[in-house]
Amino acid sequence: xxxxxxxxxxxxxxxxxxxxxxxxxxxxxxxxxxxxxxxxxxxxxxxxxxxxxxxxxxxxxxxxxxxxxxxxxxxxxxxxxxxxxxxxxxxxxxxxxxxxxxxxxxxxxxxxxxxxxxxxxxxxxxxxxxxxxxxxxxxxxxxxxxxxxxxxxxxxxxxxxxxxxxxxxxxxxxxxxxxxxxxxxxxxxxxxxxxxxxxxxxxxxxxxxxxxxxxxxxxxxxxxxxxxxxxxxxxxxxxxxxxxxxxxxxxxxxxxxxxxxxxxxxxxxxxxxxxxxxxxxxxxxxxxxxxxxxxxxxxxxxxxxxxxxxxxxxxxxxxxxxxxxxxxxxxxxxxxxxxxxxxxxxxxxxxxxxxxxxxxxxxxxxxxxxxxxxxxxxxxxxxxxxxxxxxxxxxxxxxxxxxxxxxxxxxxxxxxxxxxxxxxxxxxxxxxxxxxxxxxxxxxxxxxxxxxxxxxxxxxxxxxxxxxxxxxxxxxxxxxxxxxxxxxxxx
RNA sequence: GCCGUUAUCGUCUAGUCUGGUCUAGGACGCCGCGUUCUCAGCGCGGAGACUCGGGUUCAAAUCCCGAUAACGGUACCA
Numbered sequence: 411x412x413x414x415x416x417x418x419x420x421x422x423x424x425x426x427x428x429x430x431x432x433x434x435x436x437x438x439x440x441x442x443x444x445x446x447x448x449x450x451x452x453x454x455x456x457x458x459x460x461x462x463x464x465x466x467x468x469x470x471x472x473x474x475x476x477x478x479x480x481x482x483x484x485x486x487x488x489x490x491x492x493x494x495x496x497x498x499x500x501x502x503x504x505x506x507x508x509x510x511x512x513x514x515x516x517x518x519x520x521x522x523x524x525x526x527x528x529x530x531x532x533x534x535x536x537x538x539x540x541x542x543x544x545x546x547x548x549x550x551x552x553x554x555x556x557x558x559x560x561x562x563x564x565x566x567x568x569x570x571x572x573x574x575x576x577x578x579x580x581x582x583x584x585x586x587x588x589x590x591x592x593x594x595x596x597x598x599x600x601x602x603x604x605x606x607x608x609x610x611x612x613x614x615x616x617x618x619x620x621x622x623x624x625x626x627x628x629x630x631x632x633x634x635x636x637x638x639x640x641x642x643x644x645x646x647x648x649x650x651x652x653x654x655x656x657x658x659x660x661x662x663x664x665x666x667x668x669x670x671x672x673x674x675x676x677x678x679x680x681x682x683x684x685x686x687x688x689x690x691x692x693x694x695x696x697x698x699x700x701x702x703x704x705x706x707x708x709x710x711x712x713x714x715x716x717x718x719x720x721x722x723x724x725x726x727x728x729x730x731x732x733x734x735x736x737x738x739x740x741x742x743x744x745x746x747x748x749x750x751x752x753x754x755x756x757x758x759x760x761x762x763x764x765x766x767x768x769x770x771x772x773x774x775x776x777x778x779x780x781x782x783x784x785x786x787x788x789x790x791x792x793x794x795x796x797x798x799x800x801x802x803x804x805x806x807x808x809x810x811x812x813x814x815x816x817x818x819x820x821x822x823x824x825x826x827x828x829x830x831x832x833x834x835x836x837x838x839x840x841x842x843x844x845x846x847x848x849x850x851x852x853x854x855x856x857x858x859x860x861x862x863x864x865x866x867x868x869x870x871x872x873x874x875x876x877x878x879x880x881x882x883x884x885x886x887x888x889x890x891x892x893x894x895x896x897x898x899x900x901x
Numbered sequence: 902g903c904c905g906u907u908a909u910c911g912u913c914u915a916g917u918c919u920g921g922u923c924u925a926g927g928a929c930g931c932c933g934c935g936u937u938c939u940c941a942g943c944g945c946g947g948a949g950a951c952u953c954g955g956g957u958u959c960a961a962a963u964c965c966c967g968a969u970a971a972c973g974g975u976a977c978c979a
Contacts, residue, residue, distance in 0.1 A: 429979050464978055529977070536976095543902040546975055571977055589906075598904055598975090606977040613979050637905055637974040660907080667971060695913095698928095702914060706927045725914080728972065732912050735929045745942085783941045810938065861938040873940035 422454025430472030435677040447719040458490030509611035521648035524570040525552040547600040572605035582640035587657035594640040628655035661728040686787030691743040801870020805899040810862035834886040842878040867896035
């Protein structure tokens with residue numbers, strides 16, 4: 411791609427930079443997906459970087475979850491904490507020296523300063539500003555301290571943070587790849603904290619330093635970062651670096667139109683796996699949230715997604731995450747799975763002892779029949795129970811519409827006679843259908859009168875797969891047993 | 902409060918740059934019909950939107966101005 415300003419060709423390197431503070435959720439995966447799609451589209455690199463600079467919210471297990479999530483979704487990265495690359499390390503906690511070094515450089519050339527204000531004082535001024543309804547920002551108390559004096563205080567062990575000196579005048583322009591030109595007056599930008607009092611960097615310093623050295627371009631991230639982009643642009647300037655291009659993605663919203671969070675229920679990305687969704691389905695669905703390939707088609711393989719993806723076609727408005735549409739995608743993908751693959755994926759959701767009872771071929775058919783009616787893998791077990799155990803049901807359920815029990819009994823009895831004569835080896839779906847239907851026709855038995863009780867006898871359900879399908883899977887012996895049982899219920 | 906972003910069916914969206922072909926197209930969901938013993942699937946059909954107010958123009962979803970609303974930011978969180 412070109413960088414837009416001087417047509418210089420630069421390598422595409424995008425990154426997903428989560429902070430390990432909890433389980434990754436859909437919004438994060440969505441951002442990762444777009445970064446991945448972009449990198450793959452331009453044959454660039456996709457990097458995973460762990461932004462673990464917040465020691466108070468740090469969760470040790472989160473990094474593994476992030477990696478597991480990316481793996482499950484098939485968003486492979488070229489460099490990361492567990493895949494060494496030329497720009498590592500890929501954990502910010504292992505790059506502390508770098509950040510400190512540049513913070514000091516900034517202080518040395520007057521672009522930043524030590525601030526000794528206590529959190530309490532900061533809170534005070536914010537409270538007052540809120541009361542006076544003026545913009546809430548740092549009041550510059552330490553901005554003009556004598557650098558020598560500040561340095562001595564620091565050296566003497568006094569606690570301080572490092573703040574960036576934002577110019578009072580002028581404006582900073584973000585030329586966003588998705589939103590175009592966004593202008594910010596410098597006067598409303600706060601003197602951003604770069605280094606916290608514990609010596610760790612804030613997001614702004616760390617991400618700028620890392621994006622620079624890891625040669626990230628473009629930076630693709632969620633809209634929540636748009637307001638802080640001018641600060642970062644100013645930081646690049648102060649550091650004497652060329653800033654990357656930025657693309658701010660719209661936000662994924664909950665049904666109440668607010669940013670997706672815990673209160674919208676469990677949005678953990680790995681929950682999709684546990685809930686029986688297929689990664690391909692979720693990817694397809696997520697890709698079409700906020701991005702549109704300008705066709706009426708909706709199903710896209712990964713390769714097609716990569717081929718067609720472009721940032722210009724990304725929407726500006728936030729999109730509500732709609733579970734029903736995801737379900738539709740998932741059902742579609744479930745039905746188009748090759749039988750062997752389907753069994754393999756469904757197995758973990760089924761009861762072990764039941765699975766072991768069946769020969770592989772029968773298991774494949776059971777799962778296949780269930781999958782035609784399931785939206786997720788998780789729903790499959792409930793749709794297969796009648797195959798594994800004799801159904802329990804009210805005798806009256808055997809009667810089709812207004813049919814009386816006597817007549818139903820006659821039909822089942824006739825079915826019993828017909829099926830008894832059929833060799834077990836011929837108990838296939840097609841055979842069954844041909845024979846039974848021609849008898850119904852010849853003997854004027856009534857399709858509903860016969861087939862409804864047959865199906866109920868076999869499944870015990872009001873809604874189920876068809877009787878021939880079930881009978882073929884159950885086999886001759888079990889089919890006859892269940893029909894006999896139905897007869898007993900009716901007498 | 903201040904700063905910023907956004908605005909087409911309930912939801913995801915096409916159309917907006919380059920005004921007419923838009924009595925606004927597709928998909929999910931919903932409703933009905935058909936296929937059918939039931940469900941699912943499939944096929945067909947229906948209800949359903951240009952945030953509001955001004956302008957410009959022969960003509961505006963599309964251009965201009967002004968409101969409004971929603972969301973995001975406003976942390977020694979990211």
